[in-house]
Amino acid sequence: MTKDTRRSPGAGEVRLADFVSAYAAELTQVHHLAPVGGVIRDLALISDIEEIIGVGPDTLVVLSDTASQGDWMVSAGLRYAWERRAAGLVVPHSSVTKTAVRLAERLGVSLLSTEYDATRTALDLALRIGLTRSGQVARLQQFTSAAARANGLRELLGLVSTEVGGRRVRVETAGSIVFSVTADEVELDISNDQMSEGVIDGEAIDGLVEVSAEVTGGKMDSDVLRIFVSPDEREYAGRVLEAVAPSVRALTAEFRLSSLTSSLPSLTIAALTGSSRFDLIGEVSWNASEAAGRWPLTGSFVSVCVLAEERDSSAVHQVWHATFPDVPLARIDSGWLALVPVRAKEGKAAVLAAVRAGFTVFADLDLGVGMSDPGMGPERVAAAVQEAWLAARLARSSDRTRSKGSGPVLEFAAIPLGLAQGALPRELAVELARAMFPELLADVEAHVIIETIVALLDCRGSVSKAAQRLGVHRNTLHARLRRAGELGVPLGDPDSTLSLHLILTGLLSARGFRSGTTPSAEGEESRTDRDSA
Amino acid sequence: MYLDSEDVRNLSAGALFNACAAEPEWTEDGMRRVLAHMDMTGLRPELKQVTDLDPDALVVCVGFVNNGLSLSELRPVGDEFIAAIELIAEAHGREVAGLIPLAAGSANAVVPFLAGMQCGIPVIDADPMGRIFPLVSQTVFALNSLPIGPIAAVSALGESALLRVDEPARGERLLRALAEEFGGWAATASYPMTADALGSAGILGSLSNLIAIGRVLESSRGTDHKHSELRRSCGVRQIVRARVSEDSWVARPWAPSRVGIPASVVLEEEAGGQIIQLEVQSEILMMLSDGAVRAVSPDIITLLRPADCSVASLDDLWTGNVLDICVLRAASAWYTPAGRKLGRRPSLAMMEETR
Numbered sequence: 001m002t003k004d005t006r007r008s009p010g011a012g013e014v015r016l017a018d019f020v021s022a023y024a025a026e027l028t029q030v031h032h033l034a035p036v037g038g039v040i041r042d043l044a045l046i047s048d049i050e051e052i053i054g055v056g057p058d059t060l061v062v063l064s065d066t067a068s069q070g071d072w073m074v075s076a077g078l079r080y081a082w083e084r085r086a087a088g089l090v091v092p093h094s095s096v097t098k099t100a101v102r103l104a105e106r107l108g109v110s111l112l113s114t115e116y117d118a119t120r121t122a123l124d125l126a127l128r129i130g131l132t133r134s135g136q137v138a139r140l141q142q143f144t145s146a147a148a149r150a151n152g153l154r155e156l157l158g159l160v161s162t163e164v165g166g167r168r169v170r171v172e173t174a175g176s177i178v179f180s181v182t183a184d185e186v187e188l189d190i191s192n193d194q195m196s197e198g199v200i201d202g203e204a205i206d207g208l209v210e211v212s213a214e215v216t217g218g219k220m221d222s223d224v225l226r227i228f229v230s231p232d233e234r235e236y237a238g239r240v241l242e243a244v245a246p247s248v249r250a251l252t253a254e255f256r257l258s259s260l261t262s263s264l265p266s267l268t269i270a271a272l273t274g275s276s277r278f279d280l281i282g283e284v285s286w287n288a289s290e291a292a293g294r295w296p297l298t299g300s301f302v303s304v305c306v307l308a309e310e311r312d313s314s315a316v317h318q319v320w321h322a323t324f325p326d327v328p329l330a331r332i333d334s335g336w337l338a339l340v341p342v343r344a345k346e347g348k349a350a351v352l353a354a355v356r357a358g359f360t361v362f363a364d365l366d367l368g369v370g371m372s373d374p375g376m377g378p379e380r381v382a383a384a385v386q387e388a389w390l391a392a393r394l395a396r397s398s399d400r401t402r403s404k405g406s407g408p409v410l411e412f413a414a415i416p417l418g419l420a421q422g423a424l425p426r427e428l429a430v431e432l433a434r435a436m437f438p439e440l441l442a443d444v445e446a447h448v449i450i451e452t453i454v455a456l457l458d459c460r461g462s463v464s465k466a467a468q469r470l471g472v473h474r475n476t477l478h479a480r481l482r483r484a485g486e487l488g489v490p491l492g493d494p495d496s497t498l499s500l501h502l503i504l505t506g507l508l509s510a511r512g513f514r515s516g517t518t519p520s521a522e523g524e525e526s527r528t529d530r531d532s533a
Numbered sequence: 534m535y536l537d538s539e540d541v542r543n544l545s546a547g548a549l550f551n552a553c554a555a556e557p558e559w560t561e562d563g564m565r566r567v568l569a570h571m572d573m574t575g576l577r578p579e580l581k582q583v584t585d586l587d588p589d590a591l592v593v594c595v596g597f598v599n600n601g602l603s604l605s606e607l608r609p610v611g612d613e614f615i616a617a618i619e620l621i622a623e624a625h626g627r628e629v630a631g632l633i634p635l636a637a638g639s640a641n642a643v644v645p646f647l648a649g650m651q652c653g654i655p656v657i658d659a660d661p662m663g664r665i666f667p668l669v670s671q672t673v674f675a676l677n678s679l680p681i682g683p684i685a686a687v688s689a690l691g692e693s694a695l696l697r698v699d700e701p702a703r704g705e706r707l708l709r710a711l712a713e714e715f716g717g718w719a720a721t722a723s724y725p726m727t728a729d730a731l732g733s734a735g736i737l738g739s740l741s742n743l744i745a746i747g748r749v750l751e752s753s754r755g756t757d758h759k760h761s762e763l764r765r766s767c768g769v770r771q772i773v774r775a776r777v778s779e780d781s782w783v784a785r786p787w788a789p790s791r792v793g794i795p796a797s798v799v800l801e802e803e804a805g806g807q808i809i810q811l812e813v814q815s816e817i818l819m820m821l822s823d824g825a826v827r828a829v830s831p832d833i834i835t836l837l838r839p840a841d842c843s844v845a846s847l848d849d850l851w852t853g854n855v856l857d858i859c860v861l862r863a864a865s866a867w868y869t870p871a872g873r874k875l876g877r878r879p880s881l882a883m884m885e886e887t888r
Contacts, residue, residue: 079823107824
């Protein structure tokens with residue numbers, strides 16, 4: 001595979017092979033057609049061999065009789081055509097020798113001959129090149145019209161593939177292939193408007209050149225349309241890609257948004273806390289393997305969560321669009337979520353910097369923005385969402401993040417220890433505690449036991465420090481902890497420690513909580529169901 | 534210095550080498566005549582430097598001029614140049630003190646040695662071309678605006694003419710016409726000048742250079758050694774070994790007087806397979822490799838036989854034959870703008886200037 005850096009496509013040009021077979025067969029005889037190159041941008045009639053020095057690339061050179069009199073002139077013409085990357089050489093038929101053909105083959109220069117007068121031939125060829133060029137423009141316009149009617153990204157890329165000879169068309173983001181498709185794949189499964197499963201990218205690209213077109217140009221990574229085509233197809237393929245780039249941009253954003261919203265997990269509190277007792281409050285809807293086929297990001301990503309009041313939604317959207325024009329923002333309960341691609345060489349710092357720059361204006365609003373650690377693949381999304389949500393919640397509830405000049409933005413990896421205590425909303429803590437620790441809540445000493453557990457966890461498991469903090473003897477503390485165990489509190493399970501810490505801390509902060517009552521976030525006191533019974 | 538028979542043979546080999554594969558017969562014939570005269574008279578040709586002569590001494594170019602075609606079967610009697618030199622001496626009213634060849638190649642490089650022995654005049658180690666050119670006006674003397682005449686021309690039948698002409702180009706036309714009338718060639722004495730003028734304008738040392746080349750070619754060493762010697766001490770810049778291709782000869786009517794003469798010969802380079810093309814017009818004018826010009830007149834392009842490094846001619850360009858193509862630069866005067874203009878072949882003008 002070679003990367004063609006000669007020119008970007010755009011100007012009108014005609015492929016010599018197509019041109020000869022379609023338009024110039026009766027005018028010229030082909031002695032050798034070079035397998036590569038052969039794009040005609042210009043035509044030159046050389047009546048004095050000296051003029052050939054000034055011939056530019058991609059020019060079809062017509063040697064007149066006087067410029068082809070000696071064998072060496074034809075040979076030199078071929079050499080100059082090779083050195084100057086001319087499209088090909090047309091010589092009088094009488095000047096074609098075996099040597100000339102051999103040399104054309106050796107140099108890879110297209111050699112044609114004509115029996116007609118060179119001037120007439122040049123004029124005819126120029127006229128036909130013009131006609132061909134017009135036809136090509138018409139072909140591109142026809143394709144653009146068809147592309148505009150494409151129903152979805154897959155169908156659009158299928159049309160592109162068809163236009164470039166069935167080659168695989170790829171959409172890449174941050175250097176990673178987001179999806180790729182060929183015309184055949186679309187044809188075989190035309191009713192299914194989903195991307196092919198995973199990344200199918202086994203196309204052999206030896207001998208092909210790369211053609212790409214930038215789809216967008218936002219602050220972050222833009223999408224790139226990329227195909228590998230034969231060198232002869234290079235120019236037209238480039239024009240096709242440029243023609244569909246705006247449509248691909250719109251459809252990619254739409255695809256991403258639908259993929260994101262349909263694949264995001266339900267943000268149950270169980271998913272956020274990681275509790276082993278999820279079944280008590282509902283299943284996690286996120287299924288990584290099921291989502292793999294629809295997953296829109298193959299590279300590294302971070303989850304960004306924005307928690308804000310509904311009244312601020314338009315402002316949030318406006319800032320988001322200005323910051324990440326290509327990344328959809330999905331609505332969730334009391335906020336928004338997004339999965340932002342992370343460019344390998346810049347890392348998450350670039351995303352964090354962009355988020356901070358965008359949301360600094362909200363420093364005085366009741367808004368929190370959290371960003372997760374980077375991750376890859378659908379299996380990582382649940383954890384990333386948790387992290388972003390947790391960071392956003394802490395950012396929203398704490399003034400400490402704002403005092404550091406980072407605005408209402410907090411990165412999960414940089415959560416200060418002290419902030420974790422306020423992570424769980426009181427109402428959720430109460431709800432969870434009801435479901436998970438009914439026996440504890442029903443106990444008359446519940447408040448004391450919960451205080452003891454929280455103190456122990458605050459002191460990172462140090463009984464001495466916890467006893468000192470509560471002003472009780474160590475034995476007393478041990479007795480309360482034993483009681484907690486009897487009431488179903490899993491103190492010995494390290495996986496539950498964080499959840500337990502968050503829930504009980506939230507429970508303690510709930511107004512009106514006392515032993516033997518059902519706590520409520522609003523401070524209403526009511527008897528528990530168990531007490532009523 | 535006086536030349537011995539080995540020097541004469543070396544001179545002949547060098548003259549053939551510089552002849553760009555032109556016809557060898559007359560060169561070899563000239564060599565045999567010199568050797569025969571040496572045997573018969575016991576004389577040896579004398580080669581002097583121009584500084585050995587009195588600055589005012591009269592020096593003249595001697596050489597055959599043909600009518601544009603190959604030299605005919607009409608062979609020289611042997612006294613033609615004696616008559617021509619006498620005519621010049623009469624015209625100037627004084628004796629000729631030195632001879633130089635009309636060209637440093639082919640038969641004309643040997644001619645003054647016979648004439649010199651016949652007339653008792655030394656040959657001066659200089660010439661007006663440094664190689665061979667087809668026209669007598671293509672000389673460094675013409676570049677220096679020296680007159681070509683008076684010119685003495687003598688035929689094999691004893692007819693003679695003295696052309697009182699100064700302009701070299703006009704002298705060229707008159708001589709060609711005379712040669713036609715004289716049976717295809719004329720023995721000429723031209724460019725009479727003083728030794729001082731020759732020292733200023735002529736290409737000096739060209740004959741001893743031919744002898745040096747011949748000494749390398751005629752030695753008993755192997756071809757590789759000869760090649761390295763040619764490169765090291767004789768100014769050879771390229772040696773390309775190539776085999777004459779199956780589709781080798783292409784004849785085209787290049788000019789009215791050249792109909793039927795091959796214009797292009799194709800060879801295949803032995804090492805890399807490049808397509809080598811030689812453009813030929815009575816001599817090798819240009820060498821291309823894969824369409825790129827590697828040498829063009831006034832470069833000297835000549836052929837050697839790989840087996841013994843003997844000088845080959847156009848007759849050796851038969852299909853399948855392997856030859857060594859040698860390229861060396863001509864005298865520097867021919868690479869100046871005026872020299873290129875005077876020495877160029879019209880058909881090669883572009884290539885000469887763009888290389």
